[in-house]
Amino acid sequence: MYPFIHIGRFSIGTFGIMLWLAAVSACVVLHRNFRRWKIDADAIGIVAISTVAGVIGAKLWHVLEDPQALIHSPLTAIFDRAGFAWFGGLVAGILALCWQGRGYGIRPFAMLDLATSCAAVGYGVGRLGCLTSGDGDYGIPTTLPWGMSFPNGLVPTTQRVHPTPIYELIVALLIAWILWRRGSPDRPKPIGQLTGEYLILTGLARFLVEFIRINPKLYWGMSNAQVASIGSVIVGFGLILWARRRAVFQPMGSPAEVASAATTH
Numbered sequence: 001m002y003p004f005i006h007i008g009r010f011s012i013g014t015f016g017i018m019l020w021l022a023a024v025s026a027c028v029v030l031h032r033n034f035r036r037w038k039i040d041a042d043a044i045g046i047v048a049i050s051t052v053a054g055v056i057g058a059k060l061w062h063v064l065e066d067p068q069a070l071i072h073s074p075l076t077a078i079f080d081r082a083g084f085a086w087f088g089g090l091v092a093g094i095l096a097l098c099w100q101g102r103g104y105g106i107r108p109f110a111m112l113d114l115a116t117s118c119a120a121v122g123y124g125v126g127r128l129g130c131l132t133s134g135d136g137d138y139g140i141p142t143t144l145p146w147g148m149s150f151p152n153g154l155v156p157t158t159q160r161v162h163p164t165p166i167y168e169l170i171v172a173l174l175i176a177w178i179l180w181r182r183g184s185p186d187r188p189k190p191i192g193q194l195t196g197e198y199l200i201l202t203g204l205a206r207f208l209v210e211f212i213r214i215n216p217k218l219y220w221g222m223s224n225a226q227v228a229s230i231g232s233v234i235v236g237f238g239l240i241l242w243a244r245r246r247a248v249f250q251p252m253g254s255p256a257e258v259a260s261a262a263t264t265h
Contacts, residue, residue, distance in 0.1 A: 061088020
């Protein structure tokens, strides 16, 4: 794997390239979702702002997981090209989506529902950046024929290990397909239900893949990501129950709210 592509004196990080591709993929999916729901909103701007917020959130979450490293060498911890935590990106991305949805008169949870399939696609494609850069997101050693080594990675290893980013890509695309089908306007779900399903499916996927990743086990034999995954699943179930009891199906706000959003956007 090659963390950087060298062109003369310039070096381009492959993680950054795949992050851009992930944003483009997510943008295409979100745009198509807006079209089938007949919503006039700027998918490119929404994805761009959410991506930047997600990267910042992912970095902050990772840095705060190891406060001793932050205190010892704050600049290295903050500006290191490796080390991003998905759950930090998820939280920041959710906040950015809700804030932008208000600008188009879209209810907050409706905005999240519309973005579930695109978020899954973006996450899966983005994981390929971890693969190409070899940043330590790979798995434990394996004798399976598709095992890979990362001698030139940011976190190098000459052992053949599980290529967990590829596993996560496959599962993420499956989750995206499920949510896309379930999010059809022909059979609308209560607002918030798809977001709950997304939290459950992605939480379960992350919880399971952690068993073969190299992340340290810190709490009751589980990694930080697994503990956060359990929280994601619990919140997802609670959100589904809340959405079904509330039973709101209209993604846009009242006509007055939509008109106000249109004039202020």
